[in-house]
Structure formats: structure tokens, C-alpha cells
Amino acid sequence: MQSREIHLKRRPAGDTVPEDFATVARELPPPAAGEVQVRNLWMAVDPAMRGRMNDVRSYIPPFALDAPMEGPAIGEVTASNDPGFAPGDLVFSRLGWREAFNAPASALQRRDRALPPQAYLCYAGMPGLTAYAGLLRIAALKPGDVVFVSAASGAVGSIACQIARNKGHKVIGSAGGPEKVAFLRDVLKVDGAIDYKAEPSLTKALAREVKAIGAEGIDVYFENVGGDHLQAALSLANDFARFAICGMISQYNLTEAPVVPRNLTMLMTKRIRMEGYIALDHMDLEPQMLADMVAWHDAGRMAQAETVYEGIDKALDAFWGLFTGANIGRTMVKLG
């Protein structure tokens, strides 16, 4: 079987350019003993991949040069030389950025057909677990909580909105631009939506949406943004609110000192708990998360929130699309 792969040719300086990469075609031999041959159906891209293109030590090693990059992928077994897998099996791997591959059986995790294959890269994958652990464990969501989600049209935020809604909560989401706000209302079916780019004061906008749903304030904040979003959430928090700190994208490339939030003292007066977390620490929740996701999918209450690019030739466009702010939901490449 032939496979095309995207290789990293050199370490990018700043923004990546086409010359940093190469598309390489190769003929796959039959799988060796203990190996499985997989044809990828979908791969996902995320901004963290940019970090792995640098030669910097982190909790995950950098991409090798002149080798295919890596990333989450879901595929179908086409040939197996291992007793644990058979042709037709649906498998998750970290071996994206390629159309097909041979790999040791240990690199694969079987997935069942209860969900569409790409769901395992989205609401039934790490983005799903990130949203699920943040809301249910870190924020300890309880009946009646009003939930505010920032970056609500993003890969994780879009799932957080749906989990909270499916658990019976009122949900307010914030995103940038009318198209994303329409997506929040029409697809994610949030109770309140804020276009932060159109609001002179995010705090006033959140106060307005809180009032519109007949609430006093918010009980849970699913934090992806930081800065003025955190300030607004503190301002509108009810006593004993819980903030799950999943990301603070406004703070990552800050060159000047932050001037917000100005109201961290509300942590005391309102007895707020803020907790940062990483989904990898909460893998034990995966079976419970998958069971809920299958039930919600079957009931038609879990939308596949995604921006899809077609074919390995568009994989770099998908990656670059992450940085324009135009993509909605998880950014995926359909490979098979």
C-alpha cells in the first residue's frame, strides 16, 4: 500500500512556511511480525504541534527531522500480523500526518463503532476528556449551576458547552465574531452567547446574559482565555463558584505586563476556587466519559463541532487555519 506523509524538513523560525515541510510518498511493506497496517481515516491538528517543531525539551519530545510528524489519528486496520488486531478494526493512534502506516500493535488502541470514527478525535477523544474532566471533576459541576465557557466555539469549549447543556445546565458561551456566535446558538444551543469582539465591556456583556437567563451570576467558569474573560467571570461569579482553568490563550504570547484581571481579591470575598488541570491526569474518567458521549450521540444531543479539510494535501492548510482564528470546533483532516 502507498502512503503519503508530511515530514518536518527543518526547524521553523517563527511562523511556519511551506518550505519547512515535505510531502513524501512511500510504499508500505506487509506488516512484520507483531505489526499492524493501518489506513488513517481522520487526523486532527492542534496548536501544540507548533511547539514540537522546535528542538526544545518538554513533557513530550520534539518532532524528528525528515520523518513524518505525529498527532492523533483514527484509522482502519488493513492487514495484521498481530493476534490482537484484525482487518476492519477501528484504531486510534498518535500516528497522524500520514495516510497509512505499519506500527507495532502496542501503538494502537481499538475503538468501537458506536460513534462516527472522527468523534474519537473530538468529543470522544482528548478534547472531550478535557472538557469532561474540567467540568465534572475540577469544577465539580452540580445541579443548578450556571456555566460560563470562554473560547466556546473552540475544540474543547464547544464540547464543554454541550456537556453542560446535556447535564441540564444553563450555559453562556463567549466567542469572537458573528459566525461563531451563530454556531454557539444554533449548533451548540447555548442559552446565552457573547461576541467578545463586539462588546466594549465583557463584564457588562456577561452581566446582561446572566440576567437574560434569569440568573444571579455564574457558578462554574470553564476558562480557556484569561485576561478580561477571567475578570468578567470573577465579577459575575456567585459565592463558592469554581473555575476550571483549562487554558489562558490570551496570556501565552503577552509581551507587556497584563493589566487584567484587576479583581483577584474577589477570590476571597466570593470564596472562589480556581484550579488548573491537564487532561492526562484524568484518564481514569475516560470510560465514564465515553459512556456519556455514546448516550448523548445516540440521543442526537452531541454535535460534531469541527472544521474539516479534505486529503493529506490539505493537512498543512488545516494546521495554518488554526492560527487565523477562523476555524470552528476541532480542526480535522479527512484522509480516508
Next chain:
Amino acid sequence: MQSREIHLKRRPAGDTVPEDFATVARELPPPAAGEVQVRNLWMAVDPAMRGRMNDVRSYIPPFALDAPMEGPAIGEVTASNDPGFAPGDLVFSRLGWREAFNAPASALQRRDRALPPQAYLCYAGMPGLTAYAGLLRIAALKPGDVVFVSAASGAVGSIACQIARNKGHKVIGSAGGPEKVAFLRDVLKVDGAIDYKAEPSLTKALAREVKAIGAEGIDVYFENVGGDHLQAALSLANDFARFAICGMISQYNLTEAPVVPRNLTMLMTKRIRMEGYIALDHMDLEPQMLADMVAWHDAGRMAQAETVYEGIDKALDAFWGLFTGANIGRTMVKLG
């Protein structure tokens, strides 16, 4: 019995001046039915009293004009017209700012003689409970944790240092000036002490003290200050550190936008939990706190960290002393 009382004569504008107050002498009649007569031994002052001098609604009502102010006091029953109390009983009340008073029995709480009377205004009173609840419940102190305390020479911080030390932890404290730092080392017996006024970088100072005790970082931060102290604590935090947010005194009178902390994103990368709290929500811990305090006192391991003024005539000096930054520990007035 005669009593002198400090009355609020008018609502102060900005800093309080002697003309805002009056010292009033009065003759107490014998206690009426259901009343108890108490001679105060000690009263304590705290900065929150300034807020109650304003006519502003809060969770606690403002002081009345032309009446004695209120505050925590410990006294001895001198006459009783209620079956629940007898002369000689040690009683806690909110009826400070006066040498003696008659009050309904319901305004009094009996205290035993296991501790020196003034301890019930300090480590066995609300400051003690504040430190205890913050460390043990909010920060969930566990064996081996390294503890950092800001405003460590203050009423609450000085107790937090001692609780942590008595529970077997390494403790680093921060305070302003050589006298306070000597107090941290000699009286509170902390393992590391930082004079924040003498350090160009609090983060570097904390890193140095952490290294000096052979630790990698801090596990618990008892937060009284905010701003650069919070930034240093985030920088030196170990993974899964817990921050009990008791106060943020650097933030209360901020006229410009805060420029620190610049590293709130460490909440995620280090999975830090920050939680604000108010001791009144944790009164259920009082019996356990008292038992520990008596045991530590009996073992000679609980210092009375206090600045003492003598006599009701010095009560306003005690109050003004709170705002000069000179006082160490709890600020108290010896009345009896």
C-alpha cells in the same frame, strides 16, 4: 462598676483622627434579669474596623454613632443575673472598646482557663481559626508539604507559620523589615525568612530560600498579600500546589492596574488550586483547632505573637498602629 468606652462620634473622612472619637465614662447598674456583668481583660483591633466606621452596608452592619464601637474581647464575669454564668467565668464577646459592660447572656461565650485569656483573641480565636482552616481545609496540608506564608509576621500569618511548623512542615515566611524577619526566625522559628523590602526580586529570594531548605519548590502557599508575592509563589510552586487565599492586602487600595502576577498560566502547567475563603464558613473546625492549640501551648510550641497596648486610653493608638506597618502579630489592648 465604672466603665470607660470609646464611642464613634462621626463618620471619618479618609484617615481617622482623634476628633472622630470620644471616650465616655459611665456607671454600670447591676445586671438586669438575664444579664451578665463583664470586666474586659483584653480587646483586639483589626483593620476591618475602619470599614465599619463608614455608613456602608456590608455583611456586618456599620458602627452606630454615639455608642461604643465593637470588637472581639475577652473578659471575666463580675456579677451575673443569669443561671448560665457565674462570677469568675472567662467569657468571649464582640463587646470590645469598653472596660466593662452588662449584656444578655446570649452575647457571651464561655472559655476555659486552659490557655492565657488573650489567646482567645489570637491563636485560639478567629485569627487562629483563619490560619487553621486555610492550611488544613483549603490548602489540605499533607505530610511533607513545604509551606510559604506571606505577611508572616501578621496576626494570621504568624499563627499559620506556627501551625505548619507544629505539624512538622518546612516553613518559609515573608515580612517587611529586619525586625519582623528576626521575629520570624527567633519566635516563630521558620525555616526560611524573606525580608521582601530588601529583595529586588521576591521570586529570586523565594527560590534561594527553597533551595536553602533542600526543597524543589513550595506545595502550599498561605496568601495574605497578592501581587508580586502571588507571582513568586506561582513561580516556585510544585505541581499540584494549593494556595489558600486568605487576603491580598497589596490589592485593596490599588489605584492603577496591577502588573503582577504575570504568570497565572502556571495554574495549568502546574495544576495549581487557588481557593479564597472566609473563616466564618469554617466554624465547625473550632473544636479541633482549640484542641490542637491547647496541646501546642502546653508543649511550649505556640508563641503569643502580639503587640500589646496598655489601657483603654491607648485603644485608638493600637488601632492607628495597625496602619503604620510596625505592629507584629495580633494587635491587642490590655484592659484588665
